[in-house]
Amino acid sequence: xxxxxxxxxxxxxxxxxxxxxxxxxxxxxxxxxxxxxxxxxxxxxxxxxxxxxxxxxxxxxxxxxxxxxxxxxxxxxxxxxxxxxxxxxxxxxxxxxxxxxxxxxxxxxxxxxxxxxxxxxxxxxxxxxxxxxxxxxxxxxxxxxxxxxxxxxxxxxxxxxxxxxxxxxxxxxxxxxxxxxxxxxxxxxxxxxxxxxxxxxxxxxxxxxxxxxxxxxxxxxxxxxxxxxxxxxxxxxxxxxxxxxxxxxxxxxxxxxxxxxx
Amino acid sequence: xxxxxxxxxxxxxxxxxxxxxxxxxxxxxxxxxxxxxxxxxxxxxxxxxxxxxxxxxxxxxxxxxxxxxxxxxxxxxxxxxxxxxxxxxxxxxxxxxxxxxxxxxxxxxxxxxxxxxxxxxxxxxxxxxxxxxxxxxxxxxxxxxxxxxxxxxxxxxxxxxxxxxxxxxxxxxxxxxxxxxxxxxxxxxxxxxxxxxxxxxxxxxxxxxxxxxxxxxxxxxxxxxxxxxxxxxxxxxxxxxxxxxxxxxxxxxxxxxxxxxxxxxxxxxxxxxxxxxxxxxxxxxxxxxxxxxxxxxxxxxxxxxxxxxxxxxxxxxxxxxxxxxxxxxxxxxxxxx
Ligand SMILES: Cc1cc2nc3c(=O)[nH]c(=O)nc-3n(C[C@H](O)[C@H](O)[C@H](O)COP(=O)(O)OP(=O)(O)OC[C@H]3O[C@@H](n4cnc5c(N)ncnc54)[C@H](O)[C@@H]3O)c2cc1C
Ligand SMILES: Cc1cc2nc3c(=O)[nH]c(=O)nc-3n(C[C@H](O)[C@H](O)[C@H](O)COP(=O)(O)OP(=O)(O)OC[C@H]3O[C@@H](n4cnc5c(N)ncnc54)[C@H](O)[C@@H]3O)c2cc1C
Numbered sequence: 335x336x337x338x339x340x341x342x343x344x345x346x347x348x349x350x351x352x353x354x355x356x357x358x359x360x361x362x363x364x365x366x367x368x369x370x371x372x373x374x375x376x377x378x379x380x381x382x383x384x385x386x387x388x389x390x391x392x393x394x395x396x397x398x399x400x401x402x403x404x405x406x407x408x409x410x411x412x413x414x415x416x417x418x419x420x421x422x423x424x425x426x427x428x429x430x431x432x433x434x435x436x437x438x439x440x441x442x443x444x445x446x447x448x449x450x451x452x453x454x455x456x457x458x459x460x461x462x463x464x465x466x467x468x469x470x471x472x473x474x475x476x477x478x479x480x481x482x483x484x485x486x487x488x489x490x491x492x493x494x495x496x497x498x499x500x501x502x503x504x505x506x507x508x509x510x511x512x513x514x515x516x517x518x519x520x521x522x523x524x525x526x527x528x529x530x531x532x533x534x535x536x537x538x539x540x541x542x543x544x545x546x547x548x549x550x551x552x553x554x555x556x557x558x559x560x561x562x563x564x565x566x567x568x569x570x571x572x573x574x575x576x577x578x579x580x581x582x583x584x585x586x587x588x589x590x591x592x593x594x595x596x
Numbered sequence: 597x598x599x600x601x602x603x604x605x606x607x608x609x610x611x612x613x614x615x616x617x618x619x620x621x622x623x624x625x626x627x628x629x630x631x632x633x634x635x636x637x638x639x640x641x642x643x644x645x646x647x648x649x650x651x652x653x654x655x656x657x658x659x660x661x662x663x664x665x666x667x668x669x670x671x672x673x674x675x676x677x678x679x680x681x682x683x684x685x686x687x688x689x690x691x692x693x694x695x696x697x698x699x700x701x702x703x704x705x706x707x708x709x710x711x712x713x714x715x716x717x718x719x720x721x722x723x724x725x726x727x728x729x730x731x732x733x734x735x736x737x738x739x740x741x742x743x744x745x746x747x748x749x750x751x752x753x754x755x756x757x758x759x760x761x762x763x764x765x766x767x768x769x770x771x772x773x774x775x776x777x778x779x780x781x782x783x784x785x786x787x788x789x790x791x792x793x794x795x796x797x798x799x800x801x802x803x804x805x806x807x808x809x810x811x812x813x814x815x816x817x818x819x820x821x822x823x824x825x826x827x828x829x830x831x832x833x834x835x836x837x838x839x840x841x842x843x844x845x846x847x848x849x850x851x852x853x854x855x856x857x858x859x860x861x862x863x864x865x866x867x868x869x870x871x872x873x874x875x876x877x878x879x880x881x882x883x884x885x886x887x888x889x890x891x892x893x894x895x896x897x898x899x900x901x902x903x904x905x906x907x908x909x910x911x912x913x914x915x916x917x918x919x920x921x922x923x924x925x926x927x928x929x930x931x932x933x
Contacts, residue, residue, distance in 0.1 A: 347741035348881075359744050428717065429710060458739045458861075459719035461707045464675070468711040473791035474675055476704050489795075494700040495762075496612050499672070500796035513862075556716030560734070560747045565883075571894070571907045579921035582911060586893070587925055589909065595870060595891050596837075 335388030335483065337379045338439055339412070340450040340463065341372040343396050343403040347455050352564045359564070368403045371451030373410075373518040374511035378481060379449050380411045381516065386483050388446075389413045393438055393537075395423060395431060401534050408529035409521035416442065420538040425552030428457075432465030433549050437542045439470065447488075448508040452477055460510075467508035474508040475501055479515055599692075599731070602754035604661070605631040606639045606691040608682070609654050610702055612673075614646035616653040618767060618809065619697030623760055624657040625768030626724055627695050630733060633726035636692060637661055640776075643681050645671040651778070656770045661777045663689070669785050672794040673701040677785040679708040684783045686713060691755045693733055695724075698759035706759050716750035718758040722888075732756065741861055742884035763809040763865040764888060800856075806840040808857060812869045813839025816859055816886075817847055820875015820896065820915055824852035829919045830874060836926045842866065842886075844876045860885035874915045878903025895919070 345364045353360050368376075379390045392407040394400045395418035404415035418438050426434065439448060448470075450463030460476075467474035479491040479498065488507055492499045493514065521529075539545065548554055572589075576582050590596040607627045609620035624640065631638040639661040640654035647664045654662050665681040682705065694709065696702045698720050710717035718735035725734045727749075735748045735758045750756040808814065815834040817827055830841045842864075843857045859866055861881040871889035876882060878894070878901055886892070887906050894907035895918045904910045911918055926932075 345740070347743060350740055350743045352743065359740060428707075428719075429714075432707075432711070456740050458741070459717075460703050461710070461717055461719055464704050464707040465711050467675075468708050474704070475792060477700050492700075494673075495800075497800040498798045499794045500798070501792050502795050503792040556710075556714070556753045557718055557748050557750050560749045562744055562746045564743065565738070565745055565880075565887075571904050571910045573904075573910045573912065576911065576913045579913065579917040580925060582913065583918065583921040583925040586909060586911070586922070587929070590870075590891070593891075 335382060335386040335447065336391075336443070336445045337382055337388060337447045337449065338391045338393060338442065338445045339372070339376050339379045339407070340435055340448070340466070341376065341392050341394045341403055341407055342369045342451070342454045343367070343394060343400040344369045344454055344456040366399065366402065368406050369451050369454045371453060371511055371513065374513060374515045375449040375451050376407055376410060376412065377516045377518040378509075378511050379447070380519070382447060382481060382483065391416070391442060391445075393418055393435065393442070395419065395435060404534050405529040405532065406521065408532050409525035410519060411525065415532065415534045416537050417534055418537045422539050422547070422551045425555065426550060427555035427557045428459050428461040428465055429556055430550050430554045432462045433469050433554070434542075434545070435462070436466045436469035437545050438537055439466065441537070441542060444506065446483075446505045446507075447481070448472075448506065450508070450510050452510045452512040463508060463510045470508070472506050472508060473503045475503060476510045477512050478509045479512075481509060597753060599754050602690045602692040604637045604639050604689070604691050605634065605693045606641055606695070606755070607654075607659070608694070608696045608702065608705070609640045609642050609650045610697055610699060611642065611644045611647070611650045614644060614649055616642075616650045617697060617699065617762070619699065619702075619760070619762040620650075621653055621657040621767045622762070622765040623695045623697060624654065624659060626760070626765050628658055628768065630693060630724060630726055631660075633728075634692065634731055639663060639691070641682065641685060643670050643678055655774055655776055657768060658771050658774065659776050661779060664778070664780050665783045666780070667784050669787070669790060673705075674790050674792050674794070675704050675708050676790045676792065678705055679712070680785040680789065681783045682709055683712055685781060686755065688781070692731075694755045694757045696757070696759045698761040703759055706757060710757055713753075713755065715753040715755055715757060718748045718750070721758045721760050722764055724758070724760075733758070738884055742880035761865045763867055766867055806838075808840055808842055808859070808864050808866060811840040811866070813837040813872075814842045814859075814866055814868045814870070814889075815839065815872045815874065816842035816844065816876060817853070817874050818844035818876030819846040819850070821847060821852065822875075826916070827853055829923065833872070833919055833923050833926075836923065837870070839868065839870075842871075844879075844882050873903050873907070874919060876903055877901045878906065
């Protein structure tokens with residue numbers, strides 16, 4: 335069983351604050367973490383390896399510092415890690431990102447199972463993983479709860495709004511993991527020590543000779559972020575005094591009735 | 597690419613077992629605004645084994661043209677079959693804009709179409725408008741867990757595509773006696789081209805009472821509720837208003853209430869007439885799911901809680917005093933005891 339997991343390094347969005355004067359995100363001092371759903375994806379990969387044998391490769395596209403996330407993946411039990419990094423990859427939207435990652439997967443493969451997260455908590459689109467499958471022309475199942483391998487097929491539980499589908503698919507398959515898929519393991523001390531010594535190879539544009547350069551980076555991205563802003567909070571909340579709870583409740587319903595809300 | 601060859605605003609009216617989902621109708625409302633601004637037609641796409649209900653709904657919610665593709669292979673969603681049918685329609689009719697509900701299947705379909713059509717897809721849009729000079733849709737969406745909003749353009753390629761979360765917009769008014777142009781296309785996907793097959797389905801337990809996304813009144817409880825037993829008073833207030841109970845992730849994670857009740861970035865997006873937040877601090881991830889509500893009422897002990905920044909009416913007080921008082925007040929005013 336040859337498995338590859340796509341992991342993204344993201345800022346911990348719970349730690350992000352807004353600069354009240356400039357109205358921009360303060361990224362400084364915000365810790366970088368492995369995207370939480372990608373930990374679930376990695377856990378699923380490790381469990382598949384334990385059950386069916388094989389090896390787990392992790393890949394991440396990003397700057398040099400994303401190696402910290404790859405080391406974390408290694409310390410959890412991944413066998414090999416590659417950093418996908420090149421100036422020309424910068425500014426890629428999900429179309430371009432998924433194209434580059436698909437090319438990397440082709441180069442490193444073949445793989446039986448490709449795993450990713452349901453979504454990244456920064457870009458938040460949830461589009462990259464299924465798009466990788468489309469570039470590769472393979473089957474995909476998003477939001478999976480479990481994966482069972484039977485020969486050259488797999489049986490997957492997939493969560494949709496209405497319930498859980500049991501789906502059969504031929505390998506290779508790309509699946510995305512969610513918080514409900516499993517509980518990611520912690521790294522062992524030994525794993526952490528080993529990961530510090532592990533070599534992480536860089537994959538750059540030069541390593542992908544058959545890539546179509548018109549489809550990568552900012553230039554190759556069909557979407558463009560035109561502007562960003564922080565949500566404006568209307569501060570026109572009418573505060574109701576607490577005289578006593580009943581009186582306040584009466585006041586509230588009175589106001590709602592006057593405004594024809596209730 | 598000659599952008600002018602691409603005409604009309606398409607909305608995917610997603611059905612599950614023949615029943616259309618509300619998000620498709622919510623999008624027909626938004627699609628109408630875009631179509632009018634672009635001076636183009638509003639079209640609905642219905643794919644399924646049974647398409648009648650989808651067509652009926654698309655008619656009532658104002659589509660000018662309905663494209664329907666029917667076949668046994670469309671009984672369950674699959675990226676391959678639905679993708680193929682949709683791509684065939686695109687090849688025949690060249691849409692300018694495609695709107696898709698950000699459901700599990702909708703996101704998957706959107707990704708497939710965008711890659712095959714070599715175009716851009718904007719996720720989870722919360723506001724849509726048209727740039728008059730260029731005819732580009734301006735897609736507005738939250739990122740970084742709701743801390744940042746971005747306006748995104750797809751200016752060089754067509755169709756321009758976006759997904760929108762269920763509940764982010766309200767359904768428009770229904771029309772009576774509309775007669776859209778009906779176009780039934782015969783498109784079949786080859787058996788061997790469908791790589792995934794649904795072999796079984798386990799239905800989720802239905803929520804009792806009013807569904808969160810459809811409720812007009814929501815009484816939501818957070819960590820300030822202190823325990824599962826205290827959700828009973830929220831339920832009572834919700835029942836009196838004819839609504840339902842919602843929750844923050846803190847109370848879901850504590851196991852006080854099922855995940856189906858969670859409002860926010862990783863829960864449901866709601867836009868009821870009235871949203872009452874009880875003992876909820878107002879983290880951005882929670883706000884991401886409820887700020888489109890018509891009227892927001894916040895009850896919190898802490899006057900500095902961010903929930904008051906988005907509320908219309910605020911009460912700095914104890915939920916254990918205020919909620920019972922509100923229940924009592926309604927009961928008295930209705931002569932109930
Ligand atoms: C404010 C803002 C808004 C944006 N909106 C859009 C938009 O609407 N449409 C669009 O096409 N692009 C958009 N982008 C660009 C998008 O964020 C990037 O393309 C990003 O590289 C991938 O998208 P994501 O963060 O949404 O990841 P997702 O698609 O949510 O990620 C899903 C999974 O894909 C894998 N994955 C994603 N990125 C990587 C990576 N770098 N390395 C390894 N695995 C990875 C992981 O397994 C991850 O869990 C936006 C960017 C910003 C800053
Ligand atoms: C990736 C990610 C996704 C997330 N998605 C979601 C999501 O979808 N939905 C969501 O809700 N959260 C989400 N969160 C979590 C979010 O960041 C907050 O942690 C959560 O919303 C807090 O819930 P809360 O307001 O109930 O609890 P707290 O923040 O602890 O607030 C409790 C409030 O109750 C008040 N209180 C206490 N006692 C009383 C009393 N007796 N009377 C009145 N008030 C009282 C307190 O003053 C306080 O303001 C997400 C987080 C992450 C990282």
